[in-house]
Amino acid sequence: MSDPLLLVADVGGTNTRVALAEGARVRPDTIRRYANREFANLAPVLRRYREDHPGPDPDGACVAVAGPVADGRAELTNLDWSIDTARLLQATGASRGAILNDLQAQGHALGHLPADLCRPVIDVAGMPGASRLVIGVGTGFNAAPVHDTPIGRFVPPCEAGHANLPIRTEAELRLCNFVSTAHGFPAVEDVLSGRGLEQVYRWLSSEDGSDAEYLAADIMAHIDTDPRAEASVRHFIRILGTVAGNLALIHLPLGGVFLVGGVARAMQPYLSTMGFADAFRDKGRFAGFMSNFPVHLVTDDFAALTGCAAHLCDGQAAR
Known part of the structure; x- marks a missing residue:
């Protein structure tokens, strides 16, 4: 029996990426990127993709x-x-469909990504079959726990980026006030x-009596030549x-x-040298317990597409 043909999409704030998948395997040759500013809504993007890739209607x-x-x-x-699901099915011609938060899709991708695209940050052995946690840092911030159960994978939605900013030091209190x-x-x-990294740079500028600012890409580009850029990244990490x-203690992703x-x-390049592991483990009497959590960095830019396909293959879609 052949794998089902699936249409998957990852909708960001600037671009939408659409692809076809055979089962849980995304076909790299079918990935297309569309500028959101050229479309009034998502359904026209999906219809355009179907026009660009004519063929049978996808199964999902x-x-x-x-x-x-x-x-x-x-x-x-x-x-x-x-x-919504009805418009998704209408735009794609699929018989079943699903809509996920982007972090939920990343959670469904775990276990379907090549090992070399999950690089260790804190390299300890994880517990097989235990819960996992995806943390997204990009245009925004969010997190999603990942639970494998006897009836399938459960990745509940979350809005962790809108929780209060934690404060550990006097400097972080000043940043919080800024x-x-x-x-x-x-x-x-x-x-x-x-945009948060840009905020950190502006805060450090204000501490020095300056109004200098950089875009995030410029901060990263000048990290070796601008001490303020280096300090911004260090605070960020x-x-x-x-x-x-904190999220690891809440969800216990062993x-x-x-x-x-x-x-x-x-x-x-800077996670291991600028204090990520120390800050991760800095939990008082639970510092030793924190060594139970492996941390990886996913370098696959198309992981959300894989997660969409894996979600459909798991049978969790509306008809």
């Missing part, structure tokens, strides 16, 4: 979106788009995201370690923590 369709999902409907956080002044409620996402450690997203990948 699944999209991952950067925003909350409830009752088969998604509202994108950073884009004035929405999608972010509060600029944006109101100081949430995790206000620091641990692309230590706060990321603190937040990841099977491993998996960092995903463009900003997380950009931080890869």
